[in-house]
Amino acid sequence: MATNSDGARNTKYVTMISGDGFEFVVLREACLLSPTIKGMLRGSFSEAKTGRCVFPEITGPVLEKVVEYLYYYHKNVNVPYVPDMEIPVELCLVLLEAADYFQLDKQMT
């Protein structure tokens, strides 16, 4: 993995870190769906330089589901009639907040 700031900008993967220390290495392309992450990875923010985004308010299981969604979305772009992703009931309220935080709250297409 590149360490200099220019290199990190163009890495294929981005590391997302939850508040309790879980790290998820996610395809940058998939991450950019979220305007929040897109903003973090832009400009001269430290996240843009290192390619590591820390989300202190979000716990591991929730971030895992968010990452699952990012890949689910990425995989199904332009696929008609996408099967639903499983969302456990106990996570649905925290996921509402997470979706709000990541601005994944409206149809983009």
Place this chain on the structure above:
Amino acid sequence: MENINHPTALADEPTLPFLPPPTRFAVPPKNAGRKRIRGLKPPAYSLSSSSDPAVFSSDDDPALDNYIHGRRKKRYVGTWYDQHPASSDSADSAMGDDMRPPLLKPRPQRQFKRQFDSGVWMQADISTDADENMELDPSISRLPISHSAPLRPRYSEEEASAQQIVQSCIDVGREEVDLSALQLCSIPNAILELISLIVPIPTVAKDVAFEQRDPDIKLFLSNNFLRQFPSAIINIEHLTVLSLRGNRLTELPPAIASLKNLETLNIAQNKLRSLPGELLSLMKAGSKLTDVQLHPNPFYQPRVPNYCPSGMEEYERGTFGPKGDADMCESWHGFTTTLLARTPVQFSYHSTVVSRFEFPTATSLPAHLRKLDLEELWFLEIPKVIRKTIGPLLDEPRASTPKGAPPLFEMALRAAARYPDRESTKCMLGERGVPRHFTPAFERAAHIFDMGSQTCCVCGRDTIMPLTEWVEFREVQRTHVVVMGQTENWYSTRVSNNGDEHCVPFVRKGCSWSCIPFKASEPSEDLELVPEV
């Protein structure tokens, strides 16, 4: 072997085997090598239970000697349940004295308790005193029986009579379910679900082949006080007649379009302000609906009464995709509609309306507030904020089939709406720190979920939080199609000539900001335009 304590008076009597020494007297074993060693100490009360191994030493060694070595019969003292199983002599003595485990193990005092599966308590023929003295209170059971047994739903008097009617219809196979004028304020879904069980009894006549037919269910719920469309109705597949006349409905669910067999629909005299756009799928050539009563209802009216839009075809084709009007191969009569006008689009975000145009939300509206603005079909007002987001998408060709995944927020919302305990979900959403727009979004999602489903009118995706909404005013016509050879003749007549009943509002809902009406091309200059008021 003489016992010195033996009374001499009995000496002349025939010899009997001597009684074993009562206790305490130790008798050394005779042939210690060969014979079993009895304990030097005779066992104290060996309190063993009857299920212990054999107590007769003859089982081990049939020699009679065993009986004269201070052996004594076991005696049981006290109640049966105080008997502790202890090691039996016969088993232990073989190991020798040293290895003999203590006969009386210290045991905790046995607690007297009722054991339900014990035969002692099961009404034996011979009951002991202890049994009779026991006061067994049958109401207090210690078995883990859950007391929260599912309660049968309690119906009100009106609902109970409705249930009786439905039940009698099932019993005799009658297909007309007449629940009218029962003063029902609501009707539980459980009752309406029973209607699907109605099976018609076929008429049996001479020389007529037995034929099974689909039921032809007619449901009359007229003249009640229903405020909400009973959502179970949409699951009655073979419903042909539905009358909801004279209720207090404010809304019909979009899922009503799934009643493909519906022939008669009466929704007059309600509080409907608009109809779902999905109902149009039942009002087109080829559908079975042949009789519709829509008026009177406090429907939205266009602000400009006689409006003649241009670009109608373009709008319909562009927004909803090419019309799949199948060629009629036989004569048909039913309903068709023609577009008269459309309102501007109401855009919402975070459950608040962001566009200038907004549907009135008050529950009861005087007639002049029910008039809605209109927008030219070639004009489309989009708020600046939204134009910024969807700008590039506007020029892209429309997707007629839903593509891509729904937003995460919507998926989580759907999962929350599916969860039955609504109250606790609402409580959690009302806590501090939760964004305020969550609660209205959840309430709306729960409502849509209860009403069946809502599909986006543009892309057809299932949605639970529509973001765009507009109304189409349409004229409903009764149409006859007569097919003669290769030619189709269409004859249309207006359903009503009354001015107020001319325009019927149909609500269209879109799932995203780009699911909006298609912008028809601007008409040429010489066409006179009707100005917006």
